[in-house]
């Protein structure tokens with residue numbers, strides 16, 4: 157890994173001068189919550205001043221730039237009793253800035269499923285390869301995140317550049333060739349021994365600051381043993397089956413595909429729409445049989461995918477501990493409470 | 503035009519208005535980019551807002567508005583006897599809509615309030631299904647034209663149409679709206695059927711439930727959430743009763 161430092165003003169220059177012709181997306185404030193907190197979302201910006209890299213954490217994850225909620229997979233044009241098929245991948249370059257460790261680790265997990273597994277998705281890969289990712293370490297843990305418990309508090313790859321605020325400068329980890337090329341536009345400097353120290357000290361403080369924790373080492377086994385636990389009913393009874401958790405989650409990727417015919421009947425589109433395992437008909441099959449008619453079962457399976465199924469396939473949980481699901485859930489169903497509850501069942 | 507070797511039907515459609523604001527009919531002539539195609543997919547047999555054609559020979563009757571007078575009952579029954587498929591169009595036709603709020607008042611007093619000393623004939627507001635058999639309900643205040651187009655396409659190819667079973671929250675989240683509750687406001691999104699693309703939370707009003715309940719809504723949990731967040735029973739019930747889609751459902 158190459159390490160550099162840049163003065164803060166230069167980062168602004170990078171965007172306002174060198175990247176001004178590329179679509180840039182970063183954490184923008186969109187609202188203020190009832191309790192006075194700023195609400196941020198990853199949104200396109202024109203000037204660097206519109207975004208705030210000190211944001212706590214965005215309301216929605218950055219997955220939408222890789223797995224949009226709705227995406228046309230292919231278009232069929234009907235002609236003279238025949239048809240031709242048209243497929244478009246998104247190729248336009250985009251810069252995504254301000255992703256925290258949880259966000260980048262989520263992308264690394266999505267890569268495992270959509271870029272590196274047996275059936276890579278060309279839609280995903282095209283977006284991923286054409287997106288330049290600039291992450292930034294969190295100054296201190298967000299109030300409700302538990303990324304440290306699931307090994308998502310530290311990033312080693314999956315980005316082009318990764319920053320940490322060390323006062324008047326950013327400490328930069330360079331994660332790719334193109335990352336170095338872009339960085340070289342603003343004359344970075346080699347790190348001094350003081351800067352290295354300062355970076356390590358800040359990182360140490362961040363890693364030691366977590367209050368929200370769960371133990372996940374034996375979680376897949378606990379989940380297996382507690383399949384019938386009353387804990388599922390307790391939380392399931394609260395669940396609104398609204399899917400908000402999966403929509404904001406950076407790693408939830410389940411989807412449905414439907415055929416949409418145009419009103420002039422001359423073409424048809426295969427449209428992919430992200431779905432959620434908490435929705436009533438998620439496991440409905442032909443003949444209208446529903447494998448998971450109960451809320452508690454659907455809720456349980458969301459946790460099983462995050463903390464058991466994914467571990468079986470990839471040796472790590474799918475969850476990156478950002479607690480966006482817990483924040484979005486009106487019923488306050490959140491991984492730390494649900495999992496702790498389950499582990500207390502003795 | 504054939505699709506996968508199947509010839510489409512061109513359903514004979516007539517539109518009828520009863521007591522309502524005609525907003526749903528207006529929605530039918532909206533979405534100009536596809537209006538011509540929409541009108542050529544159907545065989546229009548009567549529709550005051552879009553055409554001068556009047557014909558008693560139709561398969562599908564779209565009924566807009568609620569039923570509030572005795573003569574409307576007779577007219578509706580006649581339409582039912584002609585139509586193969588009768589569709590309740592919009593929240594008024596499906597549930598009584600905003601009009602049914604009148605039902606909690608004394609009819610005479612309500613009449614006087616609106617018409618003063620020139621009273622008009624009026625009865626308790628009924629949904630279309632309270633008078634005749636309804637084959638399909640298209641709820642919404644107003645209806646979503648995109649949804650109506652989709653229904654017509656399904657009808658044209660004889661394919662079964664189904665509504666989303668999930669609540670408004672899914673579509674709300676998919677358009678990146680910050681939750682109303684997060685801002686300290688109320689929203690019926692978690693218990694209301696999606697399909698409208700959640701315009702009201704996005705517009706800052708929260709959902710008022712114009713499409714009626716989602717499938718298997720979790721009322722108990724929803725009422726508990728509203729209570730915990732400081733909304734009174736009366737506030738919740740006012741919303742639930744607004745369009746009439748949540749008959750018999752009340753927070754306690």
Ligand code: SF4
Nearest residue numbers: 395396398399401485
């Ligand atoms: S867990 Fe919460 S956010 Fe998820 S579906 Fe249930 S109620 Fe909605």
Ligand code: SF4
Nearest residue numbers: 258294298301303478
């Ligand atoms: S979950 Fe972890 S990485 Fe994500 S914002 Fe919170 S502290 Fe930062």
Ligand code: SF4
Nearest residue numbers: 405475476478479481
């Ligand atoms: S399950 Fe919840 S905590 Fe885990 S990654 Fe998804 S949103 Fe974040």
Ligand code: SF4
Nearest residue numbers: 671674681682689691
């Ligand atoms: S604003 Fe309403 S519809 Fe949207 S997520 Fe919140 S409760 Fe659901």
Ligand code: SF4
Nearest residue numbers: 698702709710711712
């Ligand atoms: S958000 Fe609610 S009130 Fe608004 S159109 Fe949709 S269902 Fe109706």
